Amino acid sequence: MLDATIFVIDDSxxxxxSLDVLLGSAGYRVRTFASALAFLGEVRGGWTGCIVADVRxxxxxxxxxxxxxxxxxxxxxxxVITAHADVPMAVAALKAGAVDFIEKPFRDEVxxxxxxxxxxxxxxxxGRPGGASAESRLRTLTDRxxxxxxxxxxxxxxxxxxxxxxxxxxxxxxxxxxxxxxTGATSLADIVRIACLFGSDRKExx
Amino acid sequence: xxxxxxxxxxxxxxxxWPVFAAFVLVYVAVSLAARPHGxxxxxxxxWYAGTALSFALLARLGAxxxxxxxxxxxxxxxxxxxxxxxAAALAVQTVAEVTACLAGAALLRSRIGVMPSFSRVRHVVxxxxxxxxxxxxxxxxxxxxxxxEGGSLRSSSxxxxxxxxxxxxxxxxxxxxxxxxxxxxxxxxRASLVTIETVLQAAALAIMSWEVxxxxxxxxxxxxxxxxxxxxxIATRHxxxxxxxxxxxxxxxxxxxxxxxxxxxxxIIELQIRLIVLASTMLLLGAVVSDRRKTxxxxxxxxxxxxxxxxxxxxxxxxxxxxxxxNQPLTAAMNYTQASLRLIAMPEPDMERTKAAMRKSLExxxxxxxxxxxxxxxxxxxxxxxxxxxxAEPVGDAMRLVAxxxxxxxxxxxxxxxxxxxxxxxxxxxxxxxxxxxxxxxxQALVAAQxxxxxxxxxxxxxxxxxxxxxxxxxxxDPAVRTRLFEPFITTKSSxxxxxxxxxxxxxxxxxxxxxxxxxxxxxxxxxIVLPAAHRVS
Numbered sequence: 056m057l058d059a060t061i062f063v064i065d066d067s068x069x070x071x072x073s074l075d076v077l078l079g080s081a082g083y084r085v086r087t088f089a090s091a092l093a094f095l096g097e098v099r100g101g102w103t104g105c106i107v108a109d110v111r112x113x114x115x116x117x118x119x120x121x122x123x124x125x126x127x128x129x130x131x132x133x134x135v136i137t138a139h140a141d142v143p144m145a146v147a148a149l150k151a152g153a154v155d156f157i158e159k160p161f162r163d164e165v166x167x168x169x170x171x172x173x174x175x176x177x178x179x180x181x182g183r184p185g186g187a188s189a190e191s192r193l194r195t196l197t198d199r200x201x202x203x204x205x206x207x208x209x210x211x212x213x214x215x216x217x218x219x220x221x222x223x224x225x226x227x228x229x230x231x232x233x234x235x236x237x238t239g240a241t242s243l244a245d246i247v248r249i250a251c252l253f254g255s256d257r258k259e260x261x
Numbered sequence: 262x263x264x265x266x267x268x269x270x271x272x273x274x275x276x277x278w279p280v281f282a283a284f285v286l287v288y289v290a291v292s293l294a295a296r297p298h299g300x301x302x303x304x305x306x307x308w309y310a311g312t313a314l315s316f317a318l319l320a321r322l323g324a325x326x327x328x329x330x331x332x333x334x335x336x337x338x339x340x341x342x343x344x345x346x347x348a349a350a351l352a353v354q355t356v357a358e359v360t361a362c363l364a365g366a367a368l369l370r371s372r373i374g375v376m377p378s379f380s381r382v383r384h385v386v387x388x389x390x391x392x393x394x395x396x397x398x399x400x401x402x403x404x405x406x407x408x409x410e411g412g413s414l415r416s417s418s419x420x421x422x423x424x425x426x427x428x429x430x431x432x433x434x435x436x437x438x439x440x441x442x443x444x445x446x447x448x449x450x451r452a453s454l455v456t457i458e459t460v461l462q463a464a465a466l467a468i469m470s471w472e473v474x475x476x477x478x479x480x481x482x483x484x485x486x487x488x489x490x491x492x493x494x495i496a497t498r499h500x501x502x503x504x505x506x507x508x509x510x511x512x513x514x515x516x517x518x519x520x521x522x523x524x525x526x527x528x529i530i531e532l533q534i535r536l537i538v539l540a541s542t543m544l545l546l547g548a549v550v551s552d553r554r555k556t557x558x559x560x561x562x563x564x565x566x567x568x569x570x571x572x573x574x575x576x577x578x579x580x581x582x583x584x585x586x587x588n589q590p591l592t593a594a595m596n597y598t599q600a601s602l603r604l605i606a607m608p609e610p611d612m613e614r615t616k617a618a619m620r621k622s623l624e625x626x627x628x629x630x631x632x633x634x635x636x637x638x639x640x641x642x643x644x645x646x647x648x649x650x651x652x653a654e655p656v657g658d659a660m661r662l663v664a665x666x667x668x669x670x671x672x673x674x675x676x677x678x679x680x681x682x683x684x685x686x687x688x689x690x691x692x693x694x695x696x697x698x699x700x701x702x703x704x705q706a707l708v709a710a711q712x713x714x715x716x717x718x719x720x721x722x723x724x725x726x727x728x729x730x731x732x733x734x735x736x737x738x739d740p741a742v743r744t745r746l747f748e749p750f751i752t753t754k755s756s757x758x759x760x761x762x763x764x765x766x767x768x769x770x771x772x773x774x775x776x777x778x779x780x781x782x783x784x785x786x787x788x789x790i791v792l793p794a795a796h797r798v799s
Contacts, residue, residue: 066668067589069625073596076618080600111585113671113713138588160592163599 059174060084060104062131064094064120066112070159074107081167091115095123103130105173107166110137110144118144121151132173136161142210145247156247195237203230208247280322281329288314288333289340296519297341298526305423307529308516311337312358312399313431316391317439319366323375327359334358357402365395365432378441379501380551385544392432400425426533433540434512437505458498465491466507470514478518479528485535492539496546500554504547508540564767565645565691571760572694575701576640579662586665587632590625597622635661639693649684649795650692652729656718658689659696663704670708672716674700679720682727686795691768695776696731698761699788703733705754706786710736726774727794732787737780746778 061083063074071087078085084104088094092114094106106124110117121133135148138159145156154176155169196204199220206216213231217224240246292311297304315330334355342351369377372387379385403424407417469487477484488511496504515524515532524532597618604615635658656679667674685692696718703716714734721728738746738753745751747766752759762776769776774792781787 067593069593069621069628070589070596073593073600073621073625076614076621077596077600077603080603080614080618111669113668113673138585138592159588160595163596163603 058084060086060102061170062094062098062102062104062106063087063108064089064091064106064112064117065109065136066090067109070109077163077166078170081163083170091117091120091123094120098127098129098131100127100129105170106131106133107170108133108135110135110148111139118148118151118153121148121153125152132176134166134169134173136166142208142247146208149247193238196234200230200234200237203227204234204246207231207234280326281332284314284318284326284329285333285336289337292337292341294516296523298524298529305420305427307423307427307524307533308431308512308519309427310431310435310512310516312362312395312428313435314439315358315362316365316395316432317436319362320369320377320391320436320440321375323370324363324367327363330359330362331355353402357399361395361398364398365391368394378551379437379505379544379548380555382545382548382552385548388437388544389433389541392429392436395432396425396429399428423530426530426537430533430536430540431512433537433544434508437501437544438509441502441505462491462495462498462507465494466510470511474514474518474532475522478515478522478532479525482528482531482535485532485539488539489542492543493546496543497550500551501544501547502551504543508543511536511539561645561771564764564771567760568691568694568764568768569642571698571764572690573640575694575697575761576636579636579666579697579701582665582669583632583636583662585669587629590629590632594622594625594629597625632661638690639697641690645688645691647686647688650687650689651684652682652692652720652727653679655687655689655692655696656720656729658693659700660718662693662697663700666701667704667716670704671713672704672707673714675715675717677717677719679718679729682720682722683794683796685727685772685774685792687772687792691772692790695765695768695790696729698765699731699790702761703731703735703786706735706738707733712736722794723791725794727792729790729792730787731790732781732785734783734785737784737786738778743778743780747776 061074061078063071063078063085064087065071065074066089068089071089075085075087088097090112091108095115106120108117108120115123117133117135117137121135124131124133132154133152134155134157135153136157136159137144148156154173157165157169193201202220203216206219211219213224213227217227220227234240234246238246288311291314292306292309295306295309297306299305311334315334318326318330335351338351338354369387369391372391373381373384377384377388379388400421404417404421407420412420469491473485473488492504492507492511495507499506515536518524601615601618601622604611604618638658639662656676660674660676664674666672700716700718707714707716712735716731716733719730719732721730742751742753747762749763750759751763766776769790769792772792774790777789777791779787779789
């Protein structure tokens with residue numbers, strides 16, 4: 056596994072270099088690029104490994120990069136990292152086909168675990184979010200909890216969600232806690248990721 | 262300034278006896294320096310400044326110093342009279358002087374406070390009233406004495422008037438310097454008083470004084486008006502401190518010349534009337550000039566406060582982008598530190614790599630700290646502090662502050678040729694403010710136009726002036742607002758107060774510089790800050 060190459064794409068030189076050192080210390084080969092365009096200019100069809108890309112970059116954003124990677128049919132999973140973890144951005148990244156969405160700064164285990172699972176993902180599944188476990192977890196949610204989840208993912212604060220659904224803010228918080236508990240989500244990014252799966256699930260249904 | 266009254270109180274409490282002794286010595290010396298005139302007893306001393314000293318002492322330090330005035334007045338009178346003075350005459354003279362000065366000083370203190378700066382016309386007018394009161398009271402015994410000795414109404418009035426004029430002249434010319442000179446905080450700030458101009462002013466004053474009181478004192482009294490020229494010049498340029506100093510210096514001239522060429526009785530009256538007019542005019546002029554300066558200073562303070570409010574506003578606007586900017590070095594530092602932990606945990610730790618990673622981690626934490634400090638300094642109230650500043654410093658600070666917004670918008674920041682410029686005399690935070698305002702305007706214009714451009718900050722030295730140009734290759738400024746660009750509350754942005762450019766220009770002008778704008782034909786905009794270059798004293 057440690058033969059794999061990680062392609063780090065970030066416009067910030069210090070983040071790039073620090074990821075190089077960190078992933079290097081974990082035994083990965085690392086190649087760094089200052090922009091998505093620089094990476095796309097060099098990438099070849101046969102490359103394997105995993106991409107770790109920042110979202111906010113001049114020229115081409117990380118999310119556009121994910122789309123481009125999927126479009127070109129590259130066999131490289133993309134993990135998106137960003138300091139601006141807002142819900143719409145996470146949704147956009149995961150819908151575009153990123154395998155994970157990690158908020159900066161992060162503990163190394165979070166990134167390394169994500170890398171490990173991304174590298175273990177069969178290449179055919181790359182760019183297609185979903186999986187049996189996620190589906191089963193989502194099935195345990197009540198209808199009301201699903202409503203709350205959808206509004207959460209749309210980026211609404213608790214108060215607005217309460218107003219929309221005709222329930223109190225306190226109740227929204229309770230639902231939110233239940234969603235976290237049932238799905239095993241530990242962070243905003245987790246919720247978004249799960250909601251994304253749910254969203255695509257619903258699309259298939261309709 | 263608030264600490265000064267306390268300092269005055271300390272003089273009374275801690276240094277009472279030295280002040281007491283010094284006052285008595287100076288008083289006696291001054292009274293001996295005046296040449297006596299006439300045959301009446303006691304003789305008239307037309308250039309006697311003792312009363313002015315007493316008045317100033319009581320006005321500055323309060324009625325508590327009255328014993329010093331009594332001792333000084335008695336000592337001087339006994340010394341002058343030798344053994345011939347009667348105890349009654351001495352008592353009358355001393356009581357008159359002490360009462361008069363106490364009354365005048367109390368009036369002054371009650372009306373304009375214990376620390377008058379005479380920088381208000383109102384102060385000067387109250388001073389005139391106190392002078393008139395003191396002079397009248399001092400001259401009273403002379404009137405009674407003249408009557409008692411059987412003088413006519415006319416001759417008694419003349420004796421009364423002569424005493425009153427002499428006292429008023431000394432009070433007007435000497436007392437203001439002593440009152441504002443002792444403990445005035447303003448003068449210390451002007452370290453370099455010896456300039457070509459002040460030397461010329463002193464020379465003009467000396468020449469005119471010699472012409473008026475030396476050569477022509479008893480003949481050509483109309484030459485007196487020449488004195489208005491140097492005094493007017495000094496009062497206009499230096500305000501009240503200059504005026505009161507020059508008046509005191511002029512007073513020395515007749516005091517000295519009286520010993521070489523004894524003044525005629527008639528000449529003395531004419532000189533003193535003219536000196537009173539001169540002193541009154543100059544004190545009023547000095548007050549007007551000082552008052553105007555104070556107003557200007559307080560306007561500068563207001564402007565600094567307004568600038569601070571705008572900085573606060575801009576700071577809050579930038580906070581979100583800056584939190585992102587802080588996140589980058591924090592992320593990097595965390596990565597380096599975690600890498601170091603991994604490297605150490607290996608069976609054979611690579612200490613060199615670990616060290617390098619730790620060092621880099623440190624650098625990143627420092628950078629995050631710099632960003633936090635930069636924002637804090639920027640939003641601090643901070644008093645206006647002028648210092649020799651290398652332009653590269655505020656340019657670097659401003660760049661760190663706006664880098665986040667530039668990065669977010671994909672705008673490149675380009676700094677050129679600012680390292681080799683001579684320093685400028687400026688408040689660094691305010692320079693950072695101008696630069697932040699201009700750079701953010703440019704960045705936001707580029708982002709709004711969805712252009713990926715460059716904002717360049719370019720330094721140059723033109724005709725001995727430091728120019729910093731902030732240019733962009735953006736869409737340019739809407740012609741509709743161009744003519745009113747620097748007016749307050751003019752803005753094309755949906756958020757913001759529209760104060761940035763107006764405040765930036767007033768900051769530049771307060772630094773004796775300018776802020777102007779040029780439009781390039783290709784659409785870009787160039788703002789130029791021009792500041793006078795300062796010279797480093799090595």
